[in-house]
Amino acid sequence: MLGMTVLFTILHILIFSQMFSYGPISVKIIRTWCLLILLFMVTSVLWLNSKRSRAEVVSDERDSTIKKKAVLISFASLWILSFAAPIVPTRIVGDSGSIPVCLLPIINFGLFLVAMMVYSVAVLVQYGWGGKDGTE
Amino acid sequence: MAQNNLSNQIRRLRFEHDEMTQQQLADKVGVTRQTIIAIEAGKYAPSLPLAFRIARTFCLPIETVFQYKDEDTKTHTDTTRFAP
Numbered sequence: 001m002l003g004m005t006v007l008f009t010i011l012h013i014l015i016f017s018q019m020f021s022y023g024p025i026s027v028k029i030i031r032t033w034c035l036l037i038l039l040f041m042v043t044s045v046l047w048l049n050s051k052r053s054r055a056e057v058v059s060d061e062r063d064s065t066i067k068k069k070a071v072l073i074s075f076a077s078l079w080i081l082s083f084a085a086p087i088v089p090t091r092i093v094g095d096s097g098s099i100p101v102c103l104l105p106i107i108n109f110g111l112f113l114v115a116m117m118v119y120s121v122a123v124l125v126q127y128g129w130g131g132k133d134g135t136e
Numbered sequence: 137m138a139q140n141n142l143s144n145q146i147r148r149l150r151f152e153h154d155e156m157t158q159q160q161l162a163d164k165v166g167v168t169r170q171t172i173i174a175i176e177a178g179k180y181a182p183s184l185p186l187a188f189r190i191a192r193t194f195c196l197p198i199e200t201v202f203q204y205k206d207e208d209t210k211t212h213t214d215t216t217r218f219a220p
Binding site: 057058059060061062063127 | 166168174183
C-alpha cells in the first residue's frame with residue numbers, strides 16, 4: 001500500500017510538473033517537493049523498522065483480516081466512484097460540452113485519494129469495533 | 137452473526153493461572169494484546185489454530201475455553217452428549 005502511495009504520488013507529481021512546466025522555477029519547485037515527500041516516506045519507514053523489536057508481535061491474523069476487508073471496501077468504492085466520476089462533468093457542462101484535458105489526471109488523483117481515505121476509515125472503524133485499548 | 141454466539145472463559149482462566157496478563161498471554165500465543173482484548177470482549181472470533189494455541193496455553197481442551205451457542209441457545213459444551 002505504501003509502495004502504491006509512493007508510486008501514485010510520483011506519477012501524479014510528474015504529470016502535474018508536465019502540465020505546469022511553463023517556467024523552470026515551477027518545475028524545480030515541484031521536483032524538489034517530489035523528492036522531499038519521497039525522502040520523508042523512506043526515512044519514516046526505515047525509522048519505524050529500526051525501532052521495532054524482533055521478538056515483539058506487531059501484526060497478527062486479526063490485523064491481516066482487517067486490512068483485507070478494508071482493501072475490499074476500498075476497491076468497491078473505487079469501482080463505484082470510477083463509474084460515477086464521468087457523470088459529474090457531464091451534468092456540469094452537458095452532453096456536448098467540453099472540459100480541459102488537464103482535469104482528467106486531477107479526477108484520477110481525486111479518485112485515488114478517496115479510495116485511500118475509504119481504506120483508512122474502514123481500518124479505523126474495524127479497529128474501533130474490536131474494543132477499546134485496555135478498557136474492555 | 138457467528139461472533140456473537142461465541143463466548144469464552146479467557147479472562148477467568150488468565151486470573152486462575154497466576155493472574156496472567158493479557159500481554160503475557162498474547163506473547164505466548166503469538167498475537168498482539170489488542171487481539172486478546174478483542175477476543176475476551178467477544179468482538180473477534182479467533183481462527184481455529186489460534187483458539188487451539190490459547191487452549192493449550194491453559195492446558196485445557198478447546199471447548200472448555202470457547203463455547204458456541206446456536207440459535208436455540210443451547211451451549212455445546214457438554215461433550216458427553218456427543219459421545220458414542
